[in-house]
Amino acid sequence: xxxxxxxxxxxxxxxxxxxxxxxxxxxxxxxxxxxxxxxxxxxxxxxxxxxxxxxxxxxxxxxxxxxxxxxxxxxxxxxxxxxxxxxxxxxxxxxxxxxxxxxxxxxxxxxxxxxxxxxxxxxxxxxxxxxxxxxxxxxxxxxxxxxxxxxxxxxxxxxxxxxxxxxxxxxxxxxxxxxxxxxxxxxxxxxxxxxxxxxxxxxxxxxxxxxxxxxxxxxxxxxxxxxxxxxxxxxxxxxxxxxxxxxxxxxxxxxxxxxxxxxxxxxxxxxxxxxxxxxxxxxxxxxxxxxxxxxxxxxxxxxxxxxxxxxxxxxxxxxxxxxxxxxxxx
Ligand SMILES: NC(=O)c1ccc[n+]([C@@H]2O[C@H](COP(=O)([O-])OP(=O)(O)OC[C@H]3O[C@@H](n4cnc5c(N)ncnc54)[C@H](OP(=O)(O)O)[C@@H]3O)[C@@H](O)[C@H]2O)c1
Numbered sequence: 001x002x003x004x005x006x007x008x009x010x011x012x013x014x015x016x017x018x019x020x021x022x023x024x025x026x027x028x029x030x031x032x033x034x035x036x037x038x039x040x041x042x043x044x045x046x047x048x049x050x051x052x053x054x055x056x057x058x059x060x061x062x063x064x065x066x067x068x069x070x071x072x073x074x075x076x077x078x079x080x081x082x083x084x085x086x087x088x089x090x091x092x093x094x095x096x097x098x099x100x101x102x103x104x105x106x107x108x109x110x111x112x113x114x115x116x117x118x119x120x121x122x123x124x125x126x127x128x129x130x131x132x133x134x135x136x137x138x139x140x141x142x143x144x145x146x147x148x149x150x151x152x153x154x155x156x157x158x159x160x161x162x163x164x165x166x167x168x169x170x171x172x173x174x175x176x177x178x179x180x181x182x183x184x185x186x187x188x189x190x191x192x193x194x195x196x197x198x199x200x201x202x203x204x205x206x207x208x209x210x211x212x213x214x215x216x217x218x219x220x221x222x223x224x225x226x227x228x229x230x231x232x233x234x235x236x237x238x239x240x241x242x243x244x245x246x247x248x249x250x251x252x253x254x255x256x257x258x259x260x261x262x263x264x265x266x267x268x269x270x271x272x273x274x275x276x277x278x279x280x281x282x283x284x285x286x287x288x289x290x291x292x293x294x295x296x297x298x299x300x301x302x303x304x305x306x307x308x309x310x311x312x313x314x315x316x317x318x319x320x321x322x323x324x325x326x327x328x329x330x
Pocket of ligand 1: 046047048049127128131152153154155156157158175176177178181220221241242243244245246247272273274275316317318319320321322323324325326
């Protein structure tokens, strides 16, 4: 069987991703080995950490080398099975990589229902939604009436964080790039206010929107967003460092100069990795899907099309082209 793949062709450490960091490849699959399934890949998930994995940054689960198949999670249909109890035709979520067909070892994938929440298992019910859930509820510890600021609010993680904060009876402010993203956050997701960081300075708008200060800052962006937010934290604030996408393309990113406000405000700043909460995923998924079914949690998927567009789709995350969770349908 002939299979198209995308291989890693460049290490983007310290610079933005480029299309030629990937090279198209075609390979011949041998007979399927015992203990494996063969899957026709239907959807790929896109996450900023994929760039970090290409750079071999320690802390991400698996480093990658030049010539490797680009790593990615995805959904596929089983077309051949040598694993007991996994029938042909089943849908699975697993580490398929950027290839049209993937062989997956038993234990590395999960069989899922082919229902209306199929693709949500890569987004709001996958690592994206779980990151929002644990980062906000466990690290941010929002209390009713708290002012919660979320950066990167129109992205996969940020859009879920803001909605969970609303469910916890908080006042929610989101930062996002551009008026259409900001309108989506207030009009459809119920955010109380937004800051278009491309048109206005975050710290100036925060003085108007949150005169008493921010109680929780959930940061996906770093850089200016983090520095500005630190100037406006309330006493006892929790600053949650989830990501720092503004620094992922920089060779020597700056740290925050306003960090000393953490002392004056007796605040805490904590990073976290989703993998620390693995044992609690089932309970979190149960709550997230309950909120979706009850109409309390909107999940938006930004679905691009065509396997040939995988590199361009990953780059969308770093140019702000995506709204909601970025996926690609093959
Ligand atoms: N700690 C963990 O375990 C964990 C797990 C998953 C993800 N993360 C992190 O969570 C963050 C969000 O991930 P996601 O999957 O939800 O991605 P995402 O937010 O859907 O996509 C990235 C968004 O970041 C914004 N952005 C890109 N470059 C920027 C820049 N230079 N300055 C400001 N904003 C920029 C863009 O939105 P705008 O148009 O608004 O600029 C873009 O749409 C990432 O930093 C990721 O690394 C952490």
